[in-house]
Amino acid sequence: MDQIAYVNGSFLPLADAKVSILDRGFLFADGIYEVAAVLDGKLIDNASHLARLERSVGEIALALPETTDRIQEIQKELVARNNLVNGMVYLEVTRGADSGRDFAFPKSGVKPTLIMFTSVKDIINAPSAKTGIAVITVPDIRWERRDIKSVALLAQVLAKQAAAEAGAGEAWMIEEGMVTEGGSSSAFILTQDDVLVTRQNSSAILPGCTRKAVVALAEERQLRVEERPFSVQEALAAKEAFTTSATVFVQAVVSIDGKTVANGKPGPMTNRLREIYVDFARATAV
The missing domain is CATH 3.20.10.10 (D-amino Acid Aminotransferase, subunit A, domain 2)
Known part of the structure; x- marks a missing residue:
């Protein structure tokens, strides 16, 4: 089965998961990430990770494109779609893709990018x-x-x-x-x-x-x-x-x-x- 990723509202095969070369995460590392472990198909200590995500984006004035409740729903759906038993869910939010490469924040009309994917890892038996x-x-x-x-x-x-x-x-x-x-x-x-x-x-x-x-x-x-x-x-x-x-x-x-x-x-x-x-x-x- 092809691995499924999430990009800006869509679940799609990992090979098709792409963002713009103008995305500020790519150009400036203007973004925040989190990694949540998965054991037995469930997210570990996820509330703590999502609270840290909110704090980090707040420190750089970056608005989340989804609520943390919705982000957790997406994480769980990715786990289910990938039949993930043990491993991790990676998520990243960036300030999005502007029309050019300007260091200052985009003035308006640019929606943050949100991507997620999973990976397999047996943390318990490493x-x-x-x-x-x-x-x-x-x-x-x-x-x-x-x-x-x-x-x-x-x-x-x-x-x-x-x-x-x-x-x-x-x-x-x-x-x-x-x-x-x-x-x-x-x-x-x-x-x-x-x-x-x-x-x-x-x-x-x-x-x-x-x-x-x-x-x-x-x-x-x-x-x-x-x-x-x-x-x-x-x-x-x-x-x-x-x-x-x-x-x-x-x-x-x-x-x-x-x-x-x-x-x-x-x-x-x-x-x-x-x-x-x-x-x-x-x-x-x-």
């Missing part, structure tokens, strides 16, 4: 969930509004490519000696005193939806959480390290720049938090 991943560190060269989930991802592309070339599963970005976040994930450590540490939300990082859920789930279980920056040296001295995102859930980090974290295996806290998050995901899926 081999790396059992082995953990290596990460490398790279300078954080991004702009100062990382809290906006912009489609302008060139810095992350370069970071992830460097990780791939090094045989690593992720790149942690470093600013002023401290870890900001991963190329497509939030970063956590568990200190020797059993404190979970992750950087506080600010314009320096994306407010991760999975990060938010994991912090809340940990606090509900009376685990100690500190939201503050940490260094690579602190991470290497930690009991455990891990990342979170919609596409990996909770993922152990077993080495950083070739140096082993603890015993080089996923730790018990990471494994437990992954189990807790998966239980939460299934219980709240829509």
